[in-house]
Amino acid sequence: MKYPKSSIIFKNNKKPENYFYIIIKGKTISYNNFIKDSNFFSKSGDIIGLISSITNEPYFSSIEAIEDCELLEIKIENIKNIHNKNIIKRISNYLLFTLEVWLSKYYNILINNKIDLYNKEDTLLMAEIYKNNGFEDACYKLCISHINTFKHCENCDNVIEFLKNLKPADEPIKVDKNIYKFSKGYCLYTELDIINNIYFIKSGKIGIYNIINSKQTAGVIYKSNHILNFVNPRLEYKPLFITAIVLEESVIEILTYNDFIKKLYTNIDLRLDYIKMNSLKIITTILKIKALNKKNIKEKIIILIYSILKIETLFNDDIKIKLLYSLEDIKNMLNLQISNDEIYLLLKDINHIEINLFNNIVIKNTKSYFDEYKYYTI
Numbered sequence: 001m002k003y004p005k006s007s008i009i010f011k012n013n014k015k016p017e018n019y020f021y022i023i024i025k026g027k028t029i030s031y032n033n034f035i036k037d038s039n040f041f042s043k044s045g046d047i048i049g050l051i052s053s054i055t056n057e058p059y060f061s062s063i064e065a066i067e068d069c070e071l072l073e074i075k076i077e078n079i080k081n082i083h084n085k086n087i088i089k090r091i092s093n094y095l096l097f098t099l100e101v102w103l104s105k106y107y108n109i110l111i112n113n114k115i116d117l118y119n120k121e122d123t124l125l126m127a128e129i130y131k132n133n134g135f136e137d138a139c140y141k142l143c144i145s146h147i148n149t150f151k152h153c154e155n156c157d158n159v160i161e162f163l164k165n166l167k168p169a170d171e172p173i174k175v176d177k178n179i180y181k182f183s184k185g186y187c188l189y190t191e192l193d194i195i196n197n198i199y200f201i202k203s204g205k206i207g208i209y210n211i212i213n214s215k216q217t218a219g220v221i222y223k224s225n226h227i228l229n230f231v232n233p234r235l236e237y238k239p240l241f242i243t244a245i246v247l248e249e250s251v252i253e254i255l256t257y258n259d260f261i262k263k264l265y266t267n268i269d270l271r272l273d274y275i276k277m278n279s280l281k282i283i284t285t286i287l288k289i290k291a292l293n294k295k296n297i298k299e300k301i302i303i304l305i306y307s308i309l310k311i312e313t314l315f316n317d318d319i320k321i322k323l324l325y326s327l328e329d330i331k332n333m334l335n336l337q338i339s340n341d342e343i344y345l346l347l348k349d350i351n352h353i354e355i356n357l358f359n360n361i362v363i364k365n366t367k368s369y370f371d372e373y374k375y376y377t378i
């Protein structure tokens with residue numbers, strides 16, 4: 001396909017096509033109307049249009065040719081027929097880096113003190129926060145990582161002393177090649193760890209957290225069939241480094257990134273799920289940015305719940321869904337300085353939501369929620 005300079009290739013908020021492009025020649029720019037300083041430039045070899053096309057979500061940016069362009073069109077249905085390993089790896093790398101970029105923009109808005117974008121909170125403060133929230137193994141492993149990483153730091157003695165009163169979780173049980181059973185509360189890795197592995201959730205639930213604004217902030221909670229692929233970020237934003245905690249007994253397959261990519265070459269269903277899953281992570285991060293940028297608190301919450309439901313319903317067809325996010329999680333994900341009682345009343349005022357006796361947020365009808373509140377996300 002050929003697009004002359006100044007052509008609009010994809011238009012913001014429009015229904016996606018059933019294909020995406022790899023740029024053969026020329027350059028493009030993507031831009032949107034919901035966040036400043038977010039123009040992206042793409043050149044020969046780059047991918048455009050994939051994220052919206054595979055998720056069937058509206059384009060979140062317009063993409064314009066800034067030079068005469070030649071583009072290779074690939075239909076979504078033909079992803080399963082790709083045998084070129086370089087293209088498969090390029091798609092994976094593209095999605096991972098794009099997710100990093102949008103997450104960094106989300107954290108840039110969320111964090112009060114911008115210096116914390118480049119410096120993590122004090123380890124003892126972080127450890128105490130995890131401990132106070134019932135995640136003792138995360139607290140323990142964070143202290144161990146601190147001691148191993150900063151062997152001669154000024155407060156290592158304080159961390160060692162704090163560590164004496166902590167008990168690690170039981171180690172996982174191997175059930176098959178690369179597959180392990182983890183007990184509730186086990187910490188897979190912390191914000192101070194180097195992550196080289198991919199975690200494929202066979203069953204159970206894993207929560208992704210980090211400490212933002214001196215509070216435990218939920219990133220996302222993943223269930224069966226989801227993949228944790230937060231390998232070491234390329235960007236230097238410290239909030240991109242996260243802690244992963246097992247929220248209920250879980251069975252997880254652990255692979256190196258390279259071994260996982262090899263699996264994508266041969267397992268077509270996994271390849272399609274993986275690409276769609278990562279594309280949806282990007283879409284939901286963009287929705288969180290839109291939520292943060294809203295001035296009305298109720299609208300912020302509506303969009304945040306919408307983004308959470310997009311992940312929840314990827315492998316779950318249930319009409320009624322109980323969310324694992326607490327009222328405190330909702331507050332911290334939006335950096336709201338209000339009480340839990342106020343959050344409770346706001347949630348009660350949103351259609352299709354109920355709060356049960358245990359303060360769990362329940363979506364009574366996910367389809368109705370999506371239909372009613374879709375226009376908030378545009």
